[in-house]
Amino acid sequence: MTSVLMARTFALSPNNDRVAFSWRIIMTLPSYAMNQASFPEMYERWLVGPLFRPWAEMTLEELALSPGDRVLDIACGTGIAARVARERLGHAAYVVGIDISPDMLAVARAVEPAIDWREGNASALPLRDGEQFDVVVCQQGLQFFPDKPAAAAQMRGALAKGGRLALATWRPDDEIPFFRELRRVAERHLGAIVDQRYSLGDAAPLEALLRDAGFHEVRSRIVSRTIRFGEGAPFLRLNTMALVGMSSLAKEMGNQERKRIVNEIVSESASALQPYSDGSGLAFELSTNLATAKG
Numbered sequence: 001m002t003s004v005l006m007a008r009t010f011a012l013s014p015n016n017d018r019v020a021f022s023w024r025i026i027m028t029l030p031s032y033a034m035n036q037a038s039f040p041e042m043y044e045r046w047l048v049g050p051l052f053r054p055w056a057e058m059t060l061e062e063l064a065l066s067p068g069d070r071v072l073d074i075a076c077g078t079g080i081a082a083r084v085a086r087e088r089l090g091h092a093a094y095v096v097g098i099d100i101s102p103d104m105l106a107v108a109r110a111v112e113p114a115i116d117w118r119e120g121n122a123s124a125l126p127l128r129d130g131e132q133f134d135v136v137v138c139q140q141g142l143q144f145f146p147d148k149p150a151a152a153a154q155m156r157g158a159l160a161k162g163g164r165l166a167l168a169t170w171r172p173d174d175e176i177p178f179f180r181e182l183r184r185v186a187e188r189h190l191g192a193i194v195d196q197r198y199s200l201g202d203a204a205p206l207e208a209l210l211r212d213a214g215f216h217e218v219r220s221r222i223v224s225r226t227i228r229f230g231e232g233a234p235f236l237r238l239n240t241m242a243l244v245g246m247s248s249l250a251k252e253m254g255n256q257e258r259k260r261i262v263n264e265i266v267s268e269s270a271s272a273l274q275p276y277s278d279g280s281g282l283a284f285e286l287s288t289n290l291a292t293a294k295g
Contacts, residue, residue, distance in 0.1 A: 040107040044078045046234040051227055055288065056081040056139060058223065059166045060088060062292060063135050070094040072133040072158055074122055074151075075141025077101075079108035082115050085135070096133070098125060123150040125158055132160040139168045140288075143200040152213035159295035165215060171222060171287040172201030178284040181272045182239060186265050190247040197242075203289045215293035224287040232273045232282035240265045 059081065065071070065088050073082040076097035086095045096116045099105050105117045120126035122138075122145050136159050145151045159165055173179040173195055187193055200206050203220040210218045229235045240262050244250045250258055276284045 040078060040101070040103045042234070042238065043104070044107050044111065046229075046231075046238060048078060048080050050229045052077070052080045052139065053084065054225065054227070055168060056084045056137075058225075059137060059139060059168055059290065060084055062290060063137070063164045063166050065089055065135065069134040070132075070160075071096070071135045071137065073097040074125070074136065074138040074155065075099055075144070076108065076117070077104050077141075079105075079112060079115065079117065081137050081139050082108075083112050085137075086112070086115060098122070123147045123154060125154045127158060131158070132163070133158055134160055134163045136163065136165045138166075140170065140197070142167055142206075143169050143198070144196055148209055149212065152209050152215075156213045156215060156295060161295055163295040165210070165291075165293045165295065167206065167210070167291045168288045169200035169206060169291075170198050171289060173198045175201075175287055176285070178272070178276055179239075182236075182269055183243060185269045185272060186240065186243040186247070188268070189261055189265055190244065190249045193243055193247050195243070195246055200289070203291065206289055206291050210291060210293045215295065218291065218293040220289050220291040222287055223290050224285055226283055227286045228280075229282040230280070232277060235282060236269055236273060237262070237266055240269065 065085065067089065069085075069089060071082065071085040071089070071093065073079065073085070073096070076082050076099045079097045079099075082095050082097040086093050089095070091114065094116075096118060097105075097108060098118045098120050099108070100119070100121055102119050105119055108115070108117050118126045122141070136155050138155065142148060142151065155165060170176075173183060179195075183193055183195060203222070207218050207220055244258055244262050244265070250261065253261070273282060276282055
């Protein structure tokens with residue numbers, strides 16, 4: 001699943017498709033974090049299960065997979081959407097996952113070596129001649145692509161006639177009190193932060209993008225659900241790293257200064273977790289746009 005909330009934001013550079021954190025909570029992670037070989041493992045360990053797997057399952061249910069469907073997961077991150085598709089379609093399923101990050105793909109291969117994982121850019125998908133798919137999925141990745149019309153055109157070209165597309169993009173964080181409060185804590189240290197995770201929070205531009213790319217039967221709806229983390233501390237640190245990575249001020253800092261700022265924001269944000277914490281962990285409401293279309 002490429003990648004969302006945080007994961008989507010951690011992975012992007014100007015020439016990449018996705019911000020480095022891909023938050024798949026998925027935002028743009030700072031280079032000092034993304035250059036650590038452990039980050040993709042952190043993403044897989046702490047975010048995929050509680051955050052991205054539930055949405056991947058929901059998205060694939062919306063697409064009503066059928067035996068024999070060929071599935072393409074764009075901005076797959078460590079591959080949760082592709083993995084869920086293979087679980088549902090069986091071991092013989094034709095499933096491909098594409099991501100810009102070789103480190104995320106290394107984790108994807110380690111977790112599920114049977115899937116065809118490919119490194120590539122969403123604006124120039126690494127597909128074989130004539131290769132098309134019955135189902136194309138992009139979970140919390142589109143908002144990070146530098147050239148969204150080109151990416152949408154690539155998705156359209158990858159989809160077989162009558163095939164089904166599903167895209168998920170987070171709703172604005174103004175509609176998500178928990179994340180809005182965490183951003184405000186970070187902004188006390190860093191000034192205004194433009195959080196790319198929510199840059200396609202309005203469904204109308206998303207629908208227009210798909211129609212302009214030649215998709216048919218374009219529809220979208222808002223889906224909300226409660227997300228639960230067994231431990232709040234890893235989530236808070238990853239989210240803070242993503243926010244720092246998206247800050248203009250932090251881009252001028254050295255690695256040690258950014259690490260110090262991350263630690264300070266994490267400490268000050270702890271109180272924001274309390275209203276969402278109970279004896280079994282951290283729980284909060286999260287909303288996404290779910291857009292579907294046909295080729």
